[in-house]
Amino acid sequence: xxxxxxxxxxxxxxxxxxxxxxxxxxxxxxxxxxxxxxxxxxxxxxxxxxxxxxxxxxxxxxxxxxxxxxxxxxxxxxxxxxxxxxxxxxxxxxxxxxxxxxxxxxxxxxxxxxxxxxxxxxxxxxxxxxxxxxxxxxxxxxxxxxxxxxxxxxxxxxxxxxxxxxxxxxxxxxxxxxxxxxxxxxxxxxxxxxxxxxxxxxxxxxxxxxxxxxxxxxxxxxxxx
Amino acid sequence: xxxxxxxxxxxxxxxxxxxxxxxxxxxxxxxxxxxxxxxxxxxxxxxxxxxxxxxxxxxxxxxxxxxxxxxxxxxxxxxxxxxxxxxxxxxxxxxxxxxxxxxxxxxxxxxxxxxxxxxxxxxxxxxxxxxxxxxxxxxxxxxxxxxxxxxxxxxxxxxxxxxxxxxxxxxxxxxxxxxxxxxxxxxxxxxxxxxxxxxxxxxxxxxxxxxxxxxxxxxxxx
Numbered sequence: 509x510x511x512x513x514x515x516x517x518x519x520x521x522x523x524x525x526x527x528x529x530x531x532x533x534x535x536x537x538x539x540x541x542x543x544x545x546x547x548x549x550x551x552x553x554x555x556x557x558x559x560x561x562x563x564x565x566x567x568x569x570x571x572x573x574x575x576x577x578x579x580x581x582x583x584x585x586x587x588x589x590x591x592x593x594x595x596x597x598x599x600x601x602x603x604x605x606x607x608x609x610x611x612x613x614x615x616x617x618x619x620x621x622x623x624x625x626x627x628x629x630x631x632x633x634x635x636x637x638x639x640x641x642x643x644x645x646x647x648x649x650x651x652x653x654x655x656x657x658x659x660x661x662x663x664x665x666x667x668x669x670x671x672x673x674x675x676x677x678x679x680x681x682x683x684x685x686x687x688x689x690x691x692x693x694x695x696x697x698x699x700x701x702x703x704x705x706x707x708x709x710x711x712x713x714x715x716x717x718x719x720x721x722x723x724x725x726x727x728x729x730x731x732x733x
Numbered sequence: 734x735x736x737x738x739x740x741x742x743x744x745x746x747x748x749x750x751x752x753x754x755x756x757x758x759x760x761x762x763x764x765x766x767x768x769x770x771x772x773x774x775x776x777x778x779x780x781x782x783x784x785x786x787x788x789x790x791x792x793x794x795x796x797x798x799x800x801x802x803x804x805x806x807x808x809x810x811x812x813x814x815x816x817x818x819x820x821x822x823x824x825x826x827x828x829x830x831x832x833x834x835x836x837x838x839x840x841x842x843x844x845x846x847x848x849x850x851x852x853x854x855x856x857x858x859x860x861x862x863x864x865x866x867x868x869x870x871x872x873x874x875x876x877x878x879x880x881x882x883x884x885x886x887x888x889x890x891x892x893x894x895x896x897x898x899x900x901x902x903x904x905x906x907x908x909x910x911x912x913x914x915x916x917x918x919x920x921x922x923x924x925x926x927x928x929x930x931x932x933x934x935x936x937x938x939x940x941x942x943x944x945x946x947x948x949x950x951x952x953x954x955x
Contacts, residue, residue: 536853538858541858542852679832683834683835
């Protein structure tokens with residue numbers, strides 16, 4: 509339960525022996541904050557699918573879920589189309605069949621729409637006679653849009669999910685809102701962050717002069733054999 | 734806290750200990766102003782070293798809040814004329830972006846080398862500031878202007894700075910009876926520096942007097 513700035517500060521401290529190094533080497537909070545969504549996404553995927561270090565949890569972390577209401581943008585809709593398009597921030601792709609979309613459905617009811625992965629699926633269902641009565645509604649998240657098939661009367665959507673960048677949610681205020689990340693995920697984020705800056709942290713001091721002749725000894729050895 | 738007359742008396746007590754030159758008020762003012770210049774320059778630069786200096790420097794620490802949406806602060810015009818600008822401490826900016834309020838965010842300096850980096854050009858959470866010396870129409874010469882990045886959605890900005898030293902004006906109006914705003918430590922430093930300056934000037938004057946006497950003597954002997 510921390511703010512974005514607190515997470516960023518912890519990350520900076522994690523590579524500075526947990527001391528505050530204001531104006532130090534890794535103290536550019538602005539750049540560290542820009543890295544957090546990327547690392548968070550990596551961490552969520554790692555935790556879900558597992559890796560050498562982390563056992564696969566196979567569950568979506570509720571702390572990472574954000575929700576928002578998406579209203580339809582009238583200008584974007586074309587009357588001749590048989591589907592609707594809603595603007596929605598990009599979800600995290602956790603595995604080929606699991607997306608970050610936890611719930612996409614009606615705003616004031618628990619009516620979850622069904623997810624489709626391709627337009628072909630929709631076409632097949634339509635040919636079989638589904639999606640005509642407005643009751644079975646399907647959605648397909650593509651990039652930063654949600655396509656809705658089966659109901660053209662929909663005015664707004666309620667979306668819950670894990671988004672690539674929590675700051676993309678218009679109502680999310682990084683100054684006051686808790687950043688959607690659990691401590692469990694953050695510990696992975698910290699490991700990943702350290703790994704990213706490990707090259708510069710662990711680089712051994714170069715004590716050998718550039719002019720030092722390191723070849724001659726090898727040559728002498730060869731000559732003596 | 735001392736009155737300016739007390740400072741003057743202290744100065745002359747110590748001055749009389751080894752010399753008895755008479756110093757006019759106008760000369761004393763220039764001596765004390767010169768001493769202020771060198772003392773405060775040192776203090777400004779060493780501010781971080783000793784926190785107690787900040788209480789000593791309190792009379793010179795100034796803060797001005799400018800409540801408008803302009804992204805620039807003109808150091809010569811936007812600050813109070815009675816508190817002329819000397820050295821910047823920090824700039825804090827408040828942004829209101831729709832429903833999101835970013836209150837008093839401390840702006841970091843933006844160096845020339847960093848300008849090309851998109852992560853150094855400032856966000857509402859981490860604003861930046863940069864000196865830009867641009868001539869404004871209707872004004873002569875270049876004004877010292879600070880530009881704040883990002884330049885949009887600013888509601889107010891607060892600039893904390895050191896003002897120029899408060900000039901000494903012995904013998905002018907009610908200055909002598911007024912209380913000197915500086916702390917005792919600063920006053921002691923000022924007295925030391927002023928005595929040093931006056932001493933140097935006095936010795937130099939004596940040297941030239943002697944030299945001219947020797948020269949006159951030499952000329953007479955020719």
